[in-house]
Amino acid sequence: MYGTRGAAGARAITAVLGAALLIAGCSSGDGDGDGGGPGNGDAGAGITQQPKDANPFWVNPDGNAAQQVADYEKAGQDARAEEIRKIAQQPTGEWISPDQPEQEARGFTQAAAKADRTALLVLYNIPHRDCGQYSGGGAADGDTYRGWIDAVAKGIGDRPATVVLEPDAVLHLVDGCTPGEFHEERYDLLKYAIGKLKSSPSTKVYLDAGNAGWGNPDQIFEPLKWAGVEQADGFSVNVSNFYSTEDSIAYGKELSAKIGDKPFVIDTSRNGNGPYTEGDPAENWCNPPGRALGETPTTKTADPLVDAYLWIKRPGESDGECKGGPKAGDWWPEYALKLAEG
Numbered sequence: 001m002y003g004t005r006g007a008a009g010a011r012a013i014t015a016v017l018g019a020a021l022l023i024a025g026c027s028s029g030d031g032d033g034d035g036g037g038p039g040n041g042d043a044g045a046g047i048t049q050q051p052k053d054a055n056p057f058w059v060n061p062d063g064n065a066a067q068q069v070a071d072y073e074k075a076g077q078d079a080r081a082e083e084i085r086k087i088a089q090q091p092t093g094e095w096i097s098p099d100q101p102e103q104e105a106r107g108f109t110q111a112a113a114k115a116d117r118t119a120l121l122v123l124y125n126i127p128h129r130d131c132g133q134y135s136g137g138g139a140a141d142g143d144t145y146r147g148w149i150d151a152v153a154k155g156i157g158d159r160p161a162t163v164v165l166e167p168d169a170v171l172h173l174v175d176g177c178t179p180g181e182f183h184e185e186r187y188d189l190l191k192y193a194i195g196k197l198k199s200s201p202s203t204k205v206y207l208d209a210g211n212a213g214w215g216n217p218d219q220i221f222e223p224l225k226w227a228g229v230e231q232a233d234g235f236s237v238n239v240s241n242f243y244s245t246e247d248s249i250a251y252g253k254e255l256s257a258k259i260g261d262k263p264f265v266i267d268t269s270r271n272g273n274g275p276y277t278e279g280d281p282a283e284n285w286c287n288p289p290g291r292a293l294g295e296t297p298t299t300k301t302a303d304p305l306v307d308a309y310l311w312i313k314r315p316g317e318s319d320g321e322c323k324g325g326p327k328a329g330d331w332w333p334e335y336a337l338k339l340a341e342g
Contacts, residue, residue: 044070057091058112083340105155134320191228209235212251221258234263240313268294269311286322292342
């Protein structure tokens with residue numbers, strides 16, 4: 001029902017990656033910007049960066065898609081390896097865990113800077129997150145959340161970073177999912193996060209603004225203002241969802257016109273075949289069959305208001321325990337293959 005409900009996390013995997021970055025982050029890699037980053041292909045998949053002029057975002061050469069490529073190659077499954085390489089070779093969002101925010105933010109941004117790229121980070125830890133569904137949880141309280149944001153900002157430092165802030169957090173204030181007693185605090189926390197992150201001129205922040213299928217921009221533009229979107233660089237749409245790029249542009253432009261012509265970014269990670277329209281409508285967002293990868297990440301988009309197409313959701317990671325999937329954020333190779341095959 002709520003689009004990104006349950007789909008917005010890779011927390012368990014990212015925590016492991018973040019810890020690995022602490023060890024390998026700044027000392028390995030060839031440093032020439034073509035394959036830099038922690039381990040520089042430690043996964044054995046030979047993952048390199050995309051051309052910077054169109055795709056300035058960092059490709060993690062040790063992500064779970066890269067690990068899967070290496071595993072398939074070792075097993076002699078070359079055709080499957082090449083399909084998963086379509087995912088491994090693209091930059092995807094690094095979802096910062098609740099436990100090591102400063103270390104992970106530092107590791108990812110240092111690795112990206114070493115490769116002369118920009119880290120793409122996703123912050124998803126707001127209290128009362130996801131209304132207790134598949135990705136329920138978040139920080140214990142407001143003070144804990146502010147401390148977490150402070151740690152992320154410290155970890156980023158003055159290195160370039162693009163941050164997608166709190167998928168669904170504003171949407172769930174509008175659609176009635178988040179109880180009313182938490183609304184005022186959430187607005188305050190989002191404003192705090194934007195202000196703290198924007199204290200570094202090298203950090204861009206996009207506050208999440210839902211998707212083309214949930215409702216009308218008239219319902220969310222004022223809440224976005226209350227949450228501080230005017231102080232952000234823009235907003236994000238379609239995070240972890242499947243609506244077409246065309247529909248997402250139309251939704252984003254209508255919303256932008258109501259909030260000072262703010263630019264926006266679109267999650268195109270899995271929207272190649274559009275949304276799933278069969279089965280239970282309440283869960284057609286959760287591991288839907290027959291979906292495909294969308295446009296690859298780039299800053300060369302179809303509209304000047306669209307700053308980038310991004311893979312914010314990491315393709316191949318589960319939306320939750322539905323349709324045979326593992327828990328939200330866990331790598332699911334069978335689903336990844338189906339996305340890549342389209």
